[in-house]
Amino acid sequence: MVKRNMMAVMKDKFNALWTAAQVELQGQYSTQRVQALFAYSNNTSAVRVFFVLLLTPLPCLAITTVVDLVHLRPTTAGVHANELFVRAFVSFWIASVLTYVQFKHIVAEAPLSCTQVLVSGAVVGGLSTAVMYALALVIGFPLPFSIAVVSPAWLTLLFLPLAPWIKRAYADQTVWFHVANSLKVMMCQETLVVVYPAFFYVFTTVPTSCKTVFALLLPIIKLLLRNVMANAVVHLNDDIPEVVILNVEVFSALFVAYCMQNTPSVKTTFVLMAVDALQMSASLYDISHVIQRMKTLRKESEARRALLIGSRRQSVEFNLAQAIFNRQMKQRRPSSSIPLRLVSSILKLSSTVHPVKPLALASDSKTVAGPSGRDLSSATTLGLEFEYVQKLRKVLYITEFVVLLNYVDVVIPCIFCE
Numbered sequence: 001m002v003k004r005n006m007m008a009v010m011k012d013k014f015n016a017l018w019t020a021a022q023v024e025l026q027g028q029y030s031t032q033r034v035q036a037l038f039a040y041s042n043n044t045s046a047v048r049v050f051f052v053l054l055l056t057p058l059p060c061l062a063i064t065t066v067v068d069l070v071h072l073r074p075t076t077a078g079v080h081a082n083e084l085f086v087r088a089f090v091s092f093w094i095a096s097v098l099t100y101v102q103f104k105h106i107v108a109e110a111p112l113s114c115t116q117v118l119v120s121g122a123v124v125g126g127l128s129t130a131v132m133y134a135l136a137l138v139i140g141f142p143l144p145f146s147i148a149v150v151s152p153a154w155l156t157l158l159f160l161p162l163a164p165w166i167k168r169a170y171a172d173q174t175v176w177f178h179v180a181n182s183l184k185v186m187m188c189q190e191t192l193v194v195v196y197p198a199f200f201y202v203f204t205t206v207p208t209s210c211k212t213v214f215a216l217l218l219p220i221i222k223l224l225l226r227n228v229m230a231n232a233v234v235h236l237n238d239d240i241p242e243v244v245i246l247n248v249e250v251f252s253a254l255f256v257a258y259c260m261q262n263t264p265s266v267k268t269t270f271v272l273m274a275v276d277a278l279q280m281s282a283s284l285y286d287i288s289h290v291i292q293r294m295k296t297l298r299k300e301s302e303a304r305r306a307l308l309i310g311s312r313r314q315s316v317e318f319n320l321a322q323a324i325f326n327r328q329m330k331q332r333r334p335s336s337s338i339p340l341r342l343v344s345s346i347l348k349l350s351s352t353v354h355p356v357k358p359l360a361l362a363s364d365s366k367t368v369a370g371p372s373g374r375d376l377s378s379a380t381t382l383g384l385e386f387e388y389v390q391k392l393r394k395v396l397y398i399t400e401f402v403v404l405l406n407y408v409d410v411v412i413p414c415i416f417c418e
Contacts, residue, residue, distance in 0.1 A: 018282075021223060023230040023244055024401035025286060028393035033238045037396065057411065067091055079141040085129050088146075093125030096158055099186065103162075106182040106236065109175045110165060120161035128154040148194050155190070177235070184232035185243065188225065192251045195221060200255050212268045219275045222252040241397070245404040253412040276409060283402045290395040 019025050029037070070087040100117040131153040136143045143149060159166070169175045199221065206214050225248045233243050256272055 021227065022282075022286070023226050023240065024283060024398045026230070027237050027240055027397050028390065029396045030238050030393075034389075034393060034396070063094055067094070075142050079133070079136050082141070084142070085133055088132055089125050089129040091125075092128040092154060093121050095154075096121035096124040096128075099158060100162075102185070103179075103182050105239075106185065106233065107169065107175060107178045109172070109178065110169045112165065116161070123161070124154070124157045127157050131157075145197070148197070151190060151193065155186075181232050181235060185229065185247075188229045188232055189247060191228075192225065192247065195225075196251050196255045200258055212271055215268050215272055216275070218252060218256060218272070219279070222248055241400045241404055245401065245408055249405055249408045250412060253408050257412060280402070280405070283398065283405070287395055287398050287402065290391050290398065 067087060067090050070090060071083055072087065073082050075082070097117055100112055100121060104112050104117070128150060132143060132146060132150045135149060139149075166179065169179045199217065203211065203214055226244050229244050229248055230240050233240055236243070256276075
């Protein structure tokens, strides 16, 4: 009996630790996000969805192609006869512009103008390239670990044009909180740039017999960085899946592909693939667990509502959720996160309960009024529907993580494989 209790406690602790470590289990869709999803699902044609999926990755691929179009001469030509620095300028300019755009998105309360973004990005890109050129003259050409070496100078130059903007943001604590989170995101991105190349370098130098064990550090690094990145944008709940997946998972998938290409061991390749498969299976299990709870709530809600108003049974989870959500939104105050109808039902029940006076029993004593069975059933039904919508928000949040993760794990190796 004691052993069984210990096993149960250990299982509960493991489940709690697992839930705390998985970013996709820590959030849910906002009201606006669910409404937008319903509107998009109802009003968008399949042809438009197809072209959106097809064309969305093209801007990123176009930017990468533009950088690669710059011709590179052999390193033997020397530092003065090489177009590497033209490519470096384009890369730093694009990186600076994208960083400023990221600030604009995360700190919407303190906008940056497009002109300021483009001009500041060009100036920072030019100065960063000059620093890289100077270091190549002093240290040697090609500059080893050029991105990591030039990053401190690039970061310093990047913030100089933002000094007045940061000063204005500091005066407002709410805006400054968002700025601080933006800086955390940027530091996480810089950490990715340093950690993963360093890991890959060590991976290529360790003996073949140690590569399999060393490769297992990749999932641990990814797990830690996912949580750090998610905590940095906690105020942008709906954007967490995109921020985490398109930063951490892209780097992880890229370097997993590199590791697979640079190891002759089938065992190492199999271990990396097995870890990804286990992670995907766990995410799918989490989704199925939430969906099963939604099905249970649906059956209970439909049964109770059928007794109250004779409602027609809906067999599709999404349709039922949309009907419940729309009904609750019509009865919800903008400042409240609890359905107004549920609150009014509870108030109605409480108002019908009267205190019992300590009177002696008599034939003319009045019967104490209490809540009717219909009121109780109605309040219970609304509570079930409210929980159903909460589960819907959660399962949509997890599903977005899984869809983006699958996309990255498939597209990145296809693009960068030899």
